[in-house]
Amino acid sequence: MKSAVIVFPGSNCDRDIAVALELVTGRKPAMVWHRESELPDGTDFIALPGGFSYGDYLRSGAMAARSPIMGAVRDAAARGVPVIGICNGFQVLTETGLLPGALMRNAGLSFVCRPVPLKVENSQSLFTAAYNSGEEVVFPVAHHDGNYQADEATLDRLEGEGRVAFRYRESVNGSARDIAGILNDAGNVLGLMPHPERVVEAAHGGIDGRRLFEGLLETVA
Amino acid sequence: MKARVFITLKPGVLDPQGKAIHHALEGLGFGGVNDVRAGKLIELDLADGTSDGDIEEMCRKLLANTVIENFRIERLQDA
Numbered sequence: 026m027k028s029a030v031i032v033f034p035g036s037n038c039d040r041d042i043a044v045a046l047e048l049v050t051g052r053k054p055a056m057v058w059h060r061e062s063e064l065p066d067g068t069d070f071i072a073l074p075g076g077f078s079y080g081d082y083l084r085s086g087a088m089a090a091r092s093p094i095m096g097a098v099r100d101a102a103a104r105g106v107p108v109i110g111i112c113n114g115f116q117v118l119t120e121t122g123l124l125p126g127a128l129m130r131n132a133g134l135s136f137v138c139r140p141v142p143l144k145v146e147n148s149q150s151l152f153t154a155a156y157n158s159g160e161e162v163v164f165p166v167a168h169h170d171g172n173y174q175a176d177e178a179t180l181d182r183l184e185g186e187g188r189v190a191f192r193y194r195e196s197v198n199g200s201a202r203d204i205a206g207i208l209n210d211a212g213n214v215l216g217l218m219p220h221p222e223r224v225v226e227a228a229h230g231g232i233d234g235r236r237l238f239e240g241l242l243e244t245v246a
Numbered sequence: 247m248k249a250r251v252f253i254t255l256k257p258g259v260l261d262p263q264g265k266a267i268h269h270a271l272e273g274l275g276f277g278g279v280n281d282v283r284a285g286k287l288i289e290l291d292l293a294d295g296t297s298d299g300d301i302e303e304m305c306r307k308l309l310a311n312t313v314i315e316n317f318r319i320e321r322l323q324d325a
Binding site: 129 | 263
């Protein structure tokens with residue numbers, strides 16, 4: 026798997042995802058600066074990392090979504106290349122329109138930083154094939170703007186089409202229907218607020234995130 | 247030429263920040279505040295001849311997220 030991690034000014038989980046990808050795939054991902062306009066040839070997986078790109082100015086992810094590299098990411102996504110956006114990466118994906126809805130300030134207004142239980146709602150996707158439907162996993166969250174909101178029609182469509190990939194088992198940030206992660210209509214773009222890349226080794230306190238990358242490796246490689 | 251862009255959350259979109267401000271006002275003893283909604287004001291200093299359409303495009307492409315926000319443009323007369 027030839028993966029690329031997009032690095033924005035203010036990204037701070039770019040290294041975490043790079044370490045996780047190297048651990049699982051045995052290959053270092055290309056770190057691609059946001060000012061680039063093209064991805065390395067043969068890129069078959071793209072990760073938008075967590076962090077606080079541009080200091081969350083204007084809206085979380087808003088500036089990063091208009092970076093030069095995002096044109097290439099959008100084209101790759103349209104060709105079916107799998108794209109994951111974690112935390113700030115999820116915010117960037119909604120801001121680019123690759124995923125519907127928006128991530129707003131947490132309902133409780135506080136920054137939430139703790140491991141949270143999630144339910145795998147759809148185990149048929151590229152990203153969740155190594156999980157069982159309905160399985161509970163624990164990923165850490167660390168965000169201020171993770172409150173997923175969309176209009177009722179969009180939420181119904183996401184539910185109806187099996188595009189809710191992960192759901193919080195408890196209210197974490199006020200997200201509509203406790204949505205933690207969603208897929209695009211083609212199923213090759215996943216955005217989620219929790220951090221699977223932070224639970225890939227026993228020393229992390231959990232390895233529930235590891236299967237996300239292992240499952241991807243199996244389907245992509 | 248200057249313009250102001252007012253960005254507000256669409257009606258019905260939950261505004262936790264507005265709610266917190268509301269509670270703080272009540273805490274200060276200000277009664278009679280029915281609701282508070284927080285938004286943004288962006289001031290633009292623009293080249294002469296910038297059209298309304300150009301400003302609207304700026305709003306749609308970056309300044310506002312039209313999934314959750316409305317915007318209103320106000321042109322200022324040159325002082």
